[in-house]
Amino acid sequence: MEEPNIIVERYDPALGVCVPASYFVPLKDGITVLQVLLYISETYDTTLAFRYGCRATKCGECAVDVNGRPRLACLTPAREGMTISPLKHLRPIRDIIVDRAPLDERISELRLYVKSSGERPLGALKVPESYERLIGCLECYGCVSSCPQFDWKKREFGGPYVFVRLAQLHLDPRDGEDRRAQARSLGIERCSSCSQCTCVKGIAIRRDAIGTLLGEGKA
Known part of the structure; x- marks a missing residue:
């Protein structure tokens, strides 16, 4: 055998x-x-x-x-x-x-969808390359498995998947909400010195999502 x-x-x-x-x-x-x-x-x-x-x-x-x-x-x-x-x-x-339900419910509660600013941008929407990379997210929740801070039972910390979603919205010119403030309320400062979260599709979460929401770089 x-x-x-x-x-x-x-x-x-x-x-x-x-x-x-x-x-x-x-x-x-x-x-x-x-x-x-x-x-x-x-x-x-x-x-x-x-x-x-x-x-x-x-x-x-x-x-x-x-x-x-x-x-x-x-x-x-x-x-x-x-x-x-x-x-x-x-x-x-x-x-x-x-069980994906607790995180699914959290996403629903946070209402992570485009909320219009009331203004209609003229012409084609211009989005940064980081937005194009972030929308490649498969919603597999693999990133939370690599995050040492995330715990499905605790609500005060958003975690990498939530921050990816918030960064998508922050970079979307149609969205009028303050997504950086929302990220701060969900504890994104914990991520400032951590780069352990990884994406199965190769999205640079620390750079493109967390860095964007922390105000690093141009976005």
Whole structure:
């Protein structure tokens, strides 16, 4: 029998902890973490719970931690000895599925959508390059897994995803709200000397979102 080469940290709601489970998966060239999870489900345990959608890095549904770092399962190459876990700092539900609802509700409460200033800009909208980069966010919530300050149970700190959304609005010429003040009320000062949050799609959160809201640079 082949030696196990993959570990999945499966959250057991009855125990309230993640229980490591080991599997052997033949790692062919190009196989992704998502394909590994599908193989485990089809070969060993059909009850393995995980999310995925488009399989093409467009939806963000398959975000998980791989060796302790947030990754898109459909994009990340599988490696011998890797450990797949639920995203940190969000409430785990079962296996590697986390509860997105508290953060979804927080976004709804904060009303993070364009609020018109009442003025209609003439001509084509001009937005900075940082805005174009920020709107590439997949809403996968992987960034909160890498943030040492974020805790889904606490409301006083917005966290990197909220700050990305606020920076999008700040840079949108149609929006008339003071998004920097809103970010300050959500504790963005905690981020001034921290650069630990990462984006699975490569958005420079510290520079383009947090730096913008802190008033660094030109934006």
